[in-house]
Amino acid sequence: MNRDSLYIGGRWVPSAAGRTLPVENPATEEIIAHVPAGTAEDVDRAVTAARAAFDDWARTPMAERGAMLGKLHEALSARAGDIARTVGLELGTPLKVAKAVQAGLPLTVLRGYADLAANPAAEESIGHSLITHEPVGVVGAITPWNYPLHQVVAKVAAALAAGCPVVLKPSELTPLVAYLLLDAADEAGLPPGVLNLVPGTGPEVGAAIAAHPDVDMVSFTGSTATGRAVSHAAADRIAKVSLELGGKSANIILAGAELTKAVKVGVGNAFLNSGQTCTAWTRMLVHRSYYAEAVELAAATAEGYRTGDPFDEATRLGPLVSAGQRDRVRGFVERATARRVAGAAAVPEKGYFVAPTVFADVDPGSELAQEEIFGPVLSIIPFADDDEAVRIANNSRYGLAGGVWGDPDRALAVARRMRTGAVDINGAAFNPVAPFGGYKQSGIGRELGSYGMAEFQQTKAIQR
Template identity: 45%
Template sequence: MSEREHVQPSVQPVRDKWQMVIGDDHRGASSGEWIDVVDPGLGEPFAQVPQASDRDVDDAVRAARASFDDLRWRGWSADRRSQVLWRIAELIEQNAAELAELETRNQGMPLAFAKAHVFPGIARTFRYYAGAVERIEGRAVELRSPGTRGFHAYTRREPVGVAGVIVPWNGPLLSLSWKLAPALAAGCSTVVKPAEETPLTAIRLAEICLEAGVPPGVVNVVTGVGHVTGAAIAAHLDVDKVSFTGSTEVGRSLLQAAQGNLKKLTLELGGKSPVVVFEDADLSSAIPGAAAAIFSNAGQICTAGSRLLVHESVIDEVVEGLARAADAVRLGYRTDEQAQIGPLISHRQRERVSGYVEQGIRDGAEVVTGGTAPAREGFFYRPTVVKGVDPTMSLVREEIFGPVVAVMPFADESQAVAMANDTDYGLAGSVWTADIDRAHRVAAQIRAGRIGVNVHASPDVAMPTGGFKQSGWGRELGPDGLDPYLETKSVYVAVDA
């Protein structure tokens, strides 16, 4: 198929207009306003969702608060909540074809990539936290202070309250599962705000939750642009906690919005992750590993390995191999079974990525391959390898969120560590070497929340993920992913000595 050939969309029927889920109602915006949902592979709108106002957000928060206060979910036994979470996982699997259709048409990732790397983790996350419900427990404490002999003391773990869940567009349904599953496991009620670019699967998941037996009002979904709808959730005085994944810039604005009631925040923010390749690395693994780290999902991954640091003795071989890998990547519309990456999410995002590359060229960088958009429908951008960069360039310092990697040489281990840490971010990284002692040593020194050794590791539901420095606060996944949705209460009971 040529790059210029028009690709027809799937014949799978999709609703033209989607409604928000508030309590047990499906409704449009109180203002009557709608926003377009665009297929990034074609550059054309194919559906609409409501543009929620402050009033709509307030309705959703009130529905969530009522469901929390009357114990219709958090008051259930752990076993009953666990069964419902397990049922959600089953329904996700039963509706996988429909969900994949919505997600890939809305986000642009190829169906093959979604089925292999994204969707298996969604049901798995709900099953993991279905089991975690049974492990939420306090502890008995023997007091140490004078005069406390006649006390029985214990702790309780209780849900934090109403949680605002704000989800990004790069992996909408997977990211939502990382937040919603532990929130429900903890007993919270929620108001979900998906990215305006990719709202459809969040609405569909809310419907699945209702079908699985989650009471109305526990999972509410409001749609709209971030600076209106998301800001209203962040500032709402009856929202107890916000979990957000997105840019560091928006994360900072949430800090301001949360001040009103000092709501708790979990933030997974930007990244500029280093891939460090030493001279003794197995390049037959390191080169494709580095390519996958940056080109998967068209580079639209928070943990993408966008800085490739290579020992000077092998840098030419690595650059040559990486360029070949970039040129071999097949761009394609989501239904192309051979497609490896799809488009960027929007025209605006493609212009942003292109702008970084063009600025890099003006600053003296050299594009080895890529650096252009193919002549075809949609918001595609070619995988791009750039060398001749220095650490002061915006290409190196700022998150691009596209399939662009900047390659830099280093002379020794200490310089490699210094370069890896020369960033405001600290989300992920990887180390490629045959020396296991060095691997552990360097992994311990890189300031990031997740490090792979001879792999740029993908997240697993059992392992926490999150960032150091300006890459965020708190952790998602694993046992740590439950903690942000729980409060610890100490109880002292005076009894006879």
């Protein structure tokens, strides 16, 4: 693995400036690696390579692109153990979750795109018009630290399947797992320039990608504030943008729901990846008839989460990604005026840990209920009826995900009224081929499955 290099035009090459960025283990606070600090000049080299590769890759039949993605999947699957360990080291995800989610999910998504491209849909005809779907062009992919391979694969696999070369900037906090992907791409024989890697900071590399005149589309996942800046930069040249941004999802527990399961699954969802999940159900809305019992259950469940070494099988909650993120989350906890019912548990002195925390009687308009905290902090809010539950759930500038528990027909009726991109009823499993994305300030566009690939395509009508 050439962690001291960039990957541009099918080769490992040095960065123009020769500077590096440290990569920290958030569980131990130790520096575990250094990667190049890419520059705008490096981005220009990568975009040039992607542009040179575009015509041939776009003309490659989709079925052949699917076969190439299949080879990439095979090469990446052989690295599954390394993926889990790497994410455990650079992010602190507990090993069990790292294996199932941080390694397992992106491999599932990649396999799905390989299969989708290998069996392309027939072209559509409308009257005397032939409707074609063509690659949008060179894609700049800017990805976050919380699911550092899944978010990369969700963009890269979809773009490559659609016929678009990619310039990838992974998060500077968790860049190492991206090197495993590029190693696999090199082994699989992806054509030169089809996939390029430029690690670095957002203000340097991310900004250069977003503003580059030869980047036809920017696909960004991260904070709403940064997404706004990316959108502005791309708008100056009318480039296409896909944004997957923040969330403050509501988990509604209706009267008649299976309370114990709803609360325990809800707490687990809110605390997944130490709460560093954009879809996390961080607002638990409970019918008043269950409220007191739900608060007790949530508090007891949270107190049962053991924090510590991600490589200890008993650990359920790892560290936050950085000292800054830890301090930010602690700030929310310290400023809160709601009743704290869990969060006094001891955490390791070394590492960026926050105790699993639950607040009850949270004001729906308060900071706790409105801001994306991105840590293991759950707010519980009572409601009187379905209408009030929907009003509270929709009282957010975000709309990414959510949950509803109760009678299936009633829960479905409530789910239809929620202004959010995805809703799980009674704990239904995540579907990696269903469209994923948000309403309002949670983003623009969709990822995953055929909807995700369509984001990287232009639609043309040819009249005959």
